[in-house]
Amino acid sequence: MALDRKLEAWLAAGVIDTPTADRIRAFETREKSGERPVLLWAIIGLGLLALVLGILLLVAANWDRIPHALKLGVHMALTITAAVLVWRATVQRRPRLREGGLFVLAGLVLGGITLQSQIYQLVGPIWRPLLTWLLLMTPAILLAGQTRLTGHGWAAMLLATTSTLAWDHQGESGLWLVVHGLWMASPVLLLLLSALPWFHRREFARALADTGLITMLAGASFAHFAWAEHIRLEDAAEWLARMVLPALCVAWLVVAGRRWKLVPQPLLLPLTVGPLVAVTLALCIPHGDSWPWRFAGFLIYVLMWGWIAWGASRAGWSLLFAVAVAAVALRLFIVYLELFGSLASTGLGLVIGGLLLIGLAVVWHRFIRTFGRAAS
Amino acid sequence: MKRSWLLAALALPIVGLLAGIAVNQAQVRDADTWRLPIEGYDPRDLLRGHYINFRYAWRTAGDPRLCSRRSCTLCLEKGDGGVVARFAAADSECSAKVDVVASNIDISQGFARQRSQFSSRIFVSEVSAPRMEKMLQEQPVELVALLTPEGRLVPQTIEPAR
Numbered sequence: 001m002a003l004d005r006k007l008e009a010w011l012a013a014g015v016i017d018t019p020t021a022d023r024i025r026a027f028e029t030r031e032k033s034g035e036r037p038v039l040l041w042a043i044i045g046l047g048l049l050a051l052v053l054g055i056l057l058l059v060a061a062n063w064d065r066i067p068h069a070l071k072l073g074v075h076m077a078l079t080i081t082a083a084v085l086v087w088r089a090t091v092q093r094r095p096r097l098r099e100g101g102l103f104v105l106a107g108l109v110l111g112g113i114t115l116q117s118q119i120y121q122l123v124g125p126i127w128r129p130l131l132t133w134l135l136l137m138t139p140a141i142l143l144a145g146q147t148r149l150t151g152h153g154w155a156a157m158l159l160a161t162t163s164t165l166a167w168d169h170q171g172e173s174g175l176w177l178v179v180h181g182l183w184m185a186s187p188v189l190l191l192l193l194s195a196l197p198w199f200h201r202r203e204f205a206r207a208l209a210d211t212g213l214i215t216m217l218a219g220a221s222f223a224h225f226a227w228a229e230h231i232r233l234e235d236a237a238e239w240l241a242r243m244v245l246p247a248l249c250v251a252w253l254v255v256a257g258r259r260w261k262l263v264p265q266p267l268l269l270p271l272t273v274g275p276l277v278a279v280t281l282a283l284c285i286p287h288g289d290s291w292p293w294r295f296a297g298f299l300i301y302v303l304m305w306g307w308i309a310w311g312a313s314r315a316g317w318s319l320l321f322a323v324a325v326a327a328v329a330l331r332l333f334i335v336y337l338e339l340f341g342s343l344a345s346t347g348l349g350l351v352i353g354g355l356l357l358i359g360l361a362v363v364w365h366r367f368i369r370t371f372g373r374a375a376s
Numbered sequence: 377m378k379r380s381w382l383l384a385a386l387a388l389p390i391v392g393l394l395a396g397i398a399v400n401q402a403q404v405r406d407a408d409t410w411r412l413p414i415e416g417y418d419p420r421d422l423l424r425g426h427y428i429n430f431r432y433a434w435r436t437a438g439d440p441r442l443c444s445r446r447s448c449t450l451c452l453e454k455g456d457g458g459v460v461a462r463f464a465a466a467d468s469e470c471s472a473k474v475d476v477v478a479s480n481i482d483i484s485q486g487f488a489r490q491r492s493q494f495s496s497r498i499f500v501s502e503v504s505a506p507r508m509e510k511m512l513q514e515q516p517v518e519l520v521a522l523l524t525p526e527g528r529l530v531p532q533t534i535e536p537a538r
Contacts, residue, residue, distance in 0.1 A: 064501045072397055079393060083386040090382060109389040116393070118499045120400040121531045123427075123480045136392040139385035 003028055045149050048100060052107030056114065068119050075115055079108045086144060099147050106137050106153065127164040134161050146200070151207025155190050159215060162186045177238060181245030184279075187216035188249040188272075195256045209262075213271065220275030220304065221327060226282040227297025228289050239283035243276075250276045264315035270307040278304040301331055313367050325364050332356050404530060407522035408472065410452065412459055413537065414519045416512030427497040428508055428534070430519065432481075438463035440492050445483060448476035449527070450494075461494070475527035498531040508534050 007021045016024075055078075082105035089098035113129045116122065134157055141154045166183035169176045190212030198205040231239070250272050257268045278300050287293045309324035311317075335353045413433040435458065442449070442463045450461040451470035464470055476483060481496045498519070500508050511517055516537035522530040 061502050064504050076390070076393065076397075080390055083390060087383065087386055090379070105386075105389065109393065112389075112393045113396075116396050116400060120404070121498060122400075123497055123499075132392070132396075136389040139388055140382070143382050143385050 041147075041149075044100065045103075048103050048107075048149075052104060052111070055107070056111050071115060072119065075108070075112050079105065079112060082108055086140070090144065095146060098144060099149060102141065102144050102150055103153070106133075106141065106150070109133055109137050125164070125168045127161055127168055130157065130161040130164060133157065145204045147203050148207040151204040152211060155208050155211035158190065159186050159211070173238060177241045178245060181242045184219070184242060185246040185249045187212040187219060188246060188253055191216070191262075192249060192253055192256060195253075195260055195262050216275055217271075217308075217323075217327075220278050221301065223279045223282050224297050224301045224304075227287070227293050227300075230289055231283065231285065231287050233286045236284050236286045240280075243280050243284060247276060247280075264311075264317070266314035267308070267311035267317065267320075270304075270311035274304045274307050298331065298335070302328055305331075309367075321367060322364075325360060329357060329360055332360065403524040403526065403528065404522050407524045407530065409532075410459070410472070410521050410523050410529075411518045411535075411538070412452075412521060414512075414517060414534070416509070416517075428500055428505065428512065429495060429497045430512065430534075432461070432494040432496070432519075434459045434461045434494075436461050436463065436492060443476070443483065443492065446477065448483060450474040450476060452523070472523055473527045474523065474529050478527060479529040481529070496529075496531065498534065500534075511536065 003025070007016070007024060010016045011018065011021055082101055085101035086098055086105060089095075089101055110129075110133050113132050117129060122128075137157075138154070141150055145151055145154065162179075162183040163186075166180045169179060190208045194205045194209035194212065196205070253262075253272050254268065257263060257272065258265075262268070263271060281300055282297060305324045305327045309321050309328070312321035312324060332353050335349055335356075414430040415433045416428065416430050434452075435455075436450075437460050438451075440463050442465055447466065449464045449466045449468070449470075450473070451464040451468070452472040452474060453460045453462060461474070462470075464473065474481075476494065479496070481494050484493045484495070511534065517534050518537045519534055520532045522532060524530065
């Protein structure tokens, strides 16, 4: 086994002694034998997912053979059973059963909306059933959800709903700009929601925070490609109106972050104000598609991720530091592609990109050394 | 967490789904059945499940300027040459009024405005989809649809033309 080989190597090198090796071996054996059954939960999650999807597919495949009333009746009976299961599991204090029942209930409600759409031929945009599901299931999930299973699922549904709603009305103006703003603010809303006092449901809150943080950073990174687009004055004005809601949410998040210490303080502004400023500059300044604007966009992107890397190094978040360095490295790689052209410009691009990457690697190496020293 | 809140939250999806059934059932209860000529195109929309896209093959009459993508009302009439869809003002008198937007019917303009084309889609099961697709390609077909008093046209099935 890999662990045994490692332990023998560490024993031989004098890093650990024999009792320590025995304790590590005993701990790892306990982990695998089911005291923290991560694999078991993953399999149960996959099984539940397959079950819900299977029910949906069976309903679709046997459409002609089953009378409408029977389909609706059986579905309602299953939905009520799942709701009763969640209720009884709460009363009996059986958290795993409650979580499984809640996930099945959420799937059945989505299936029910789909079923009614099919029977009554309610064709229309995809955001309508998603929004209906969100309105019906949000109270139950926020009150009873407790693991990452329901946390990630609900967060994904929220993001999917606001994204499809905004996408379907992308050409609209007026009050629809607020809806576009809601879509842009959704990751921040998830982070704000995760700041509520969740008490014994920390895993659920962490799922909201993780999804919010990942989508916010990914969205801000993606938005910087707007520097390679033509943004006219009227486009910039509309984007400014869209940014009002995200800016308010970020301000709220900064206040909440300071008060409740959501993240280490050196990371609070880089993770909140940084992406907001980067996105605002990319979308709300009228510009054309020329190399000075692209270079400005490149610098802003690098500054955003550099600030995050700096905050991560101060806070000792090595994983986030690695992600920030990887994000900058990816952007530097794109410099190669942008400067492809004549032999001279391609050569220049390779030289600049290569030097920047080497510099980045040196900074990373120094961080790892400093971090390692601080840790020891 | 107060248990009464959880009870209310668990009841919400059940009440919501039951309300959906009640509203839809009330709408189709007083509906009239229409047989409308249709033509198929792009018969399977694979991205959105098992739907058959079709185009209404009714004759249009009246002033097409009354119709826009945001608001469009058609008045269905049965004539000797088949069904006629007359462009109508939203508040006009008509016994078989179709609210095109509420019925999720897409409007596309032909070369002449009078040739506006109206398309929609119907969900069919995996089992019956190939049969209906073949029917649309090989013979004149009609859509059997319910027209609710509110003007929503609800497709039911596709059958060979009588």
